[in-house]
Amino acid sequence: MVGLLINRILNAFENALMEFEAVALGCQAFDVTQGQGTQTQRRSRPGGRSARVVGAVHKATFDLLLQHGYYGFEIPDVARIAGVHPTTIYRRWQDKQDLVADAMLAHMAQQIGTPDTGSLRGDLAELIHDVAAVLMRPPMLALLRVQVAMADTAPNVRAAGQRFWTTRFGHSAAIVERAIARGELSDGTDPQEFNEFAIAPLYLRVLVTDGSVDDDFIRNCVHRTLRAFDATGAGPAGSDS
Incomplete structure (x- = not known):
């Protein structure tokens, strides 16, 4: 049952990405943190490099999802396209599902302004x-x-x-x-x-x-x-x- 639900949410992620392809391909970096008390789980370096890395990884994730679907790529593929080492991704995201969820939610956040x-x-x-x-x-x-x-x-x-x-x-x-x-x-x-x-x-x-x-x-x-x-x-x- 859990596996079925995971497949459903990942399919929903992919469908949403396909609908917003034009936005996704030009997305800006959006570093979503976990809030007070848990920020040490995802540490950002000072300056703009961390934001650029997040943006590049998010964009690579979007591109791969759109081209190959969720099961058509792995973290090393994201790293290769983003121009970073796989360990850089694993330091920030626990696994591929965590990365896809984070990238999708970051994209959602861009749709709602203040x-x-x-x-x-x-x-x-x-x-x-x-x-x-x-x-x-x-x-x-x-x-x-x-x-x-x-x-x-x-x-x-x-x-x-x-x-x-x-x-x-x-x-x-x-x-x-x-x-x-x-x-x-x-x-x-x-x-x-x-x-x-x-x-x-x-x-x-x-x-x-x-x-x-x-x-x-x-x-x-x-x-x-x-x-x-x-x-x-x-x-x-x-x-x-």
């Missing part, structure tokens, strides 16, 4: 819209569902997901920090709690209830979040101010 519209309402609406756009793509949706299914049986997949969300919420924290600086949120607002509250209904709808995600749904998510955190200018649902 909006800066000048208002909390605008930033939150754009963030939820961007997340929804990524999740509703069939390969990404399949990937997310299998990730959830494998969370208790594949520790490296679970760890990769944790790295992604730690990084994702770290970036989205800027939305809350700017809102606090503008006086739209109170000083004690916790960025992760705020963003989890805003995004959770989207994941429930996509993964559980399988309902539609349209502009009205996004506006309601924004409105409920602003009201729950007593944001200034929350206004009625659908208000632009």
